[in-house]
Amino acid sequence: QKEVEQNSGPLSVPEGAIASLNCTYSDxxxxxxxxxxxYSGKSPELIMFIYSNGDKEDGRFTAQLNKASxxxxxxxxxxxxxxxxxxxxxVRAGGTSYGKLTFGxxxxxxxxx
Amino acid sequence: xxxxxxxxxxxxxxRGQQVTxxxxxxxxHNTVSWYQQALGQGPQFIFQYYREEENGRGxxxxxxxxxxxxxxxxxxxxxxxxxxDSALYLCASNQIGGPSTDTQYFGPGTRLTVL
Numbered sequence: 093q094k095e096v097e098q099n100s101g102p103l104s105v106p107e108g109a110i111a112s113l114n115c116t117y118s119d120x121x122x123x124x125x126x127x128x129x130x131y132s133g134k135s136p137e138l139i140m141f142i143y144s145n146g147d148k149e150d151g152r153f154t155a156q157l158n159k160a161s162x163x164x165x166x167x168x169x170x171x172x173x174x175x176x177x178x179x180x181x182x183v184r185a186g187g188t189s190y191g192k193l194t195f196g197x198x199x200x201x202x203x204x205x
Numbered sequence: 206x207x208x209x210x211x212x213x214x215x216x217x218x219x220r221g222q223q224v225t226x227x228x229x230x231x232x233x234h235n236t237v238s239w240y241q242q243a244l245g246q247g248p249q250f251i252f253q254y255y256r257e258e259e260n261g262r263g264x265x266x267x268x269x270x271x272x273x274x275x276x277x278x279x280x281x282x283x284x285x286x287x288x289x290d291s292a293l294y295l296c297a298s299n300q301i302g303g304p305s306t307d308t309q310y311f312g313p314g315t316r317l318t319v320l
Contacts, residue, residue, distance in 0.1 A: 124307050135311040195247030
């Protein structure tokens with residue numbers, strides 16, 4: 093079992109729709125959860141982080157965390173063609189391993205006009 | 206732009222050679238982590254430097270080594286390059302002890318090609 097798994101893509105949604113990206117993790121001691129966006133040929137860009145169970149909203153983005161189910165998701169409302177990118181889920185384990193983020197393989201999202 | 210810079214942008218080496226990649230952390234950040242991202246994969250943690258010492262290491266052989274300097278900038282050195290070392294090398298910085306202590310911001314990366 094991979095430490096961090098993301099829903100297989102690619103995911104294609106029409107402009108204006110809600111895109112739903114999912115991620116599961118295996119380490120129950122994981123403390124912090126991050127979503128990064130990566131455009132082709134570029135480096136990952138932080139979108140959101142979440143530490144506590146529940147929802148966290150930032151503009152069109154909502155991160156959802158369920159530690160009991162070891163599940164984190166990202167919803168993108170009113171999807172735009174500029175949202176087309178690879179979305180990476182990253183997890184930090186508990187303890188003092190501040191630096192080590194474990195990433196999923198990424199989900200490619202395409203928003204078509 | 207995150208304020209994390211890396212050099213060079215691109216690099217081509219041949220198998221067996223050695224390479225040094227450089228990273229300057231974002232202002233106010235005291236920690237640098239290095240990641241390797243192969244094509245189509247998520248980044249893989251190589252190691253982290255904090256207070257000029259290695260503060261955690263991923264599953265990479267000893268020929269991957271690093272340094273952190275007093276100004277918090279960092280180097281990644283790879284000896285005896287192999288074809289599989291071809292990848293995007295990412296540097297990320299964060300501020301241990303800060304308000305979002307483990308939130309990492311990535312530099313633009315160095316694309317290494319080994320022939």
